[in-house]
Every structure is written in structure tokens, then in C-alpha cells.
Amino acid sequence: MSKPALSSTSIPISRVCAQVQTNGHSVPTHVAIIMDGNGRWARRRGLPRIEGHREGTRNVSRILDALGKHGIPYATFFAFSTENWNRPRVEVQAIMTILEETIDKETPTLVEKNVCFRYLGRTDRLTPQLRNAITRVLELTKNNTGLTLSVALDYGGRDEILQAVRQIASDGVPPEQIDGELLQRYLYTHDVPDPDLIVRTAGEHRLSNFLVWQSVYSEYYSSQVCWPDFDEAELAKALRAFSQRKRRFGALPPEE
Ligand code: FPP
Numbered sequence: 661m662s663k664p665a666l667s668s669t670s671i672p673i674s675r676v677c678a679q680v681q682t683n684g685h686s687v688p689t690h691v692a693i694i695m696d697g698n699g700r701w702a703r704r705r706g707l708p709r710i711e712g713h714r715e716g717t718r719n720v721s722r723i724l725d726a727l728g729k730h731g732i733p734y735a736t737f738f739a740f741s742t743e744n745w746n747r748p749r750v751e752v753q754a755i756m757t758i759l760e761e762t763i764d765k766e767t768p769t770l771v772e773k774n775v776c777f778r779y780l781g782r783t784d785r786l787t788p789q790l791r792n793a794i795t796r797v798l799e800l801t802k803n804n805t806g807l808t809l810s811v812a813l814d815y816g817g818r819d820e821i822l823q824a825v826r827q828i829a830s831d832g833v834p835p836e837q838i839d840g841e842l843l844q845r846y847l848y849t850h851d852v853p854d855p856d857l858i859v860r861t862a863g864e865h866r867l868s869n870f871l872v873w874q875s876v877y878s879e880y881y882s883s884q885v886c887w888p889d890f891d892e893a894e895l896a897k898a899l900r901a902f903s904q905r906k907r908r909f910g911a912l913p914p915e916e
Contacts, residue, residue, distance in 0.1 A: 688856035690734035697862025697886030742816030774806030781815035817872025
């Protein structure tokens with residue numbers, strides 16, 4: 661029996677596109693990471709929470725290099741959620757300062773390494789300094805053709821869908837023209853494939869409003885290790901687990 665055609669309102673699942681290597685192992689095209697456990701990492705060492713955020717930030721470039729070595733072309737890091745504003749003001753301010761300093765400091769390296777920087781999230785609640793740092797890195801890396809690094813900052817999956825719906829309405833799109841593909845074009849991730857693999861550190865098993873639309877067929881991996889300690893070896897474990905998953909996207913496996 662032939663497969664039924666997808667209706668025009670279906671979500672285009674083809675946006676999920678892991679690569680199959682010559683050894684038969686499949687490698688994710690897009691790895692998205694929920695970096696959790698900075699605070700616990702610091703507390704266990706008797707340090708202030710902010711030191712955990714500093715070490716966690718340093719770890720981003722280590723893991724980015726490791727993802728590059730594995731030939732993974734898209735990486736997304738969840739740096740700050742729309743709900744993280746509910747943390748104490750000093751912690752929020754410290755995180756914002758770290759992010760601004762890091763983006764400024766790392767911009768030349770991203771340019772040199774041919775990384776294309778992408779921003780996912782709202783920008784209206786950021787400090788002007790952080791907004792400027794983001795505008796600068798986006799501009800300086802926009803033509804880079806290497807790894808695409810997306811940073812989700814003041815990002816919430818529900819918020820992203822809401823802003824897309826509002827924009828569709830304000831563009832006057834007739835309801836019958838609204839389908840999955842059109843909605844995706846209004847998301848922050850419009851030119852990034854859906855994540856094949858979502859990794860969360862520090863033992864939690866929650867999506868926490870991350871890539872809500874995009875994650876419908878992502879494989880999920882939870883590591884016990886706090887983010888600052890999540891190193892190349894831990895990443896390799898996650899990639900190994902991914903290569904052993906059987907992905908069916910709601911269909912049946914091909915007959916043997
Ligand atoms: C998670 O640990 C960390 C955060 C919510 C935000 C801070 C993230 C960074 C500073 C990484 C920077 C990222 C980039 C891309 C430069 P937590 O505070 O929730 O830890 P806990 O659950 O142990 O308290």
C-alpha cells in the first residue's frame with residue numbers, strides 16, 4: 661500500500677536530518693544543549709553561584725570545539741530562559757554581564773573559526789550593552805560558512821510561538837495559508853534544522869520551555885554531570901547513545 665501524502669497542515673518532519681556516516685553510525689546534524697547545574701557545581705565547591713556560571717560559560721567554547729571535531733554543523737546553547745528573570749536580581753545582572761563580556765571577548769575567535777552566530781530570543785529586555793555585543797557578533801559572523809552556533813537568550817519556546825502567531829496576524833496572512841511550514845518561517849530558528857539531539861546536564865529530565873515546536877522528534881539525553889564538568893568524554897557518551905537510537909518519526913521501521 662502506498663504511503664498517504666502528508667497534508668498541507670503537517671509539520672515538515674524532513675527538517676530533522678541526522679547524517680549517516682560510512683561506518684553506519686548516525687551523527688546528529690544539530691545538537692542543542694540545556695546547560696544545567698552551574699549553581700550546584702559552585703555550591704559543591706563552596707563557591708558563589710556566579711563562579712559556576714563563569715565556569716559554565718568557559719565550557720561553551722570547549723564543547724563547541726568538540727562538536728566541531730565530530731563534524732556537527734549546528735549547535736544551540738540555552739543560556740537564559742524567559743523564566744530565568746525570576747531569579748534574584750544580582751544573579752540575573754551577573755549572568756547578563758558575563759554574557760556581554762563573553763560575546764565581546766569571543767567574537768574575534770568566532771570570526772577566525774568561521775562560526776556563524778545566531779541569536780534566538782527576545783532582545784527588548786536586554787541591556788543596551790548586551791544588545792550591542794549581539795548585534796556586532798551577528799554582523800561580523802553573518803557570512804561565515806562553518807558551524808552555526810545559536811545562543812538562546814531570553815528565550816522561551818511558548819514565547820517564540822506567540823511572537824510568530826502575532827507577526828503572522830499583523831502581516832495579514834489569511835488563515836487558510838497558515839500551515840506548519842509558514843509558521844516555522846516566523847520562528848527564531850527559521851533557517852536552522854530541528855535538533856536531532858537535546859542534551860540536558862545535571863540529571864534533570866525536563867525541556868523547560870526550550871525549542872518547544874522544534875523538539876517534537878528530537879532524541880533526548882540526560883547527563884548526571886553538572887554543565888561545567890560536561891567535557892568531551894561526556895559529549896562522546898551522548899553521541900554514542902544517539903547513534904544507537906532507532907528513529908521512526910511516527911512511521912514503522914522498514915521491513916527487514
Ligand atoms: C544553569 O545552571 C545556568 C543558567 C540558567 C544560566 C547561565 C548560563 C551560562 C552563564 C552559560 C553561558 C552561555 C553562553 C552561550 C555563553 P543553574 O543556575 O540552573 O544551576 P543549578 O540548577 O545547579 O542551580
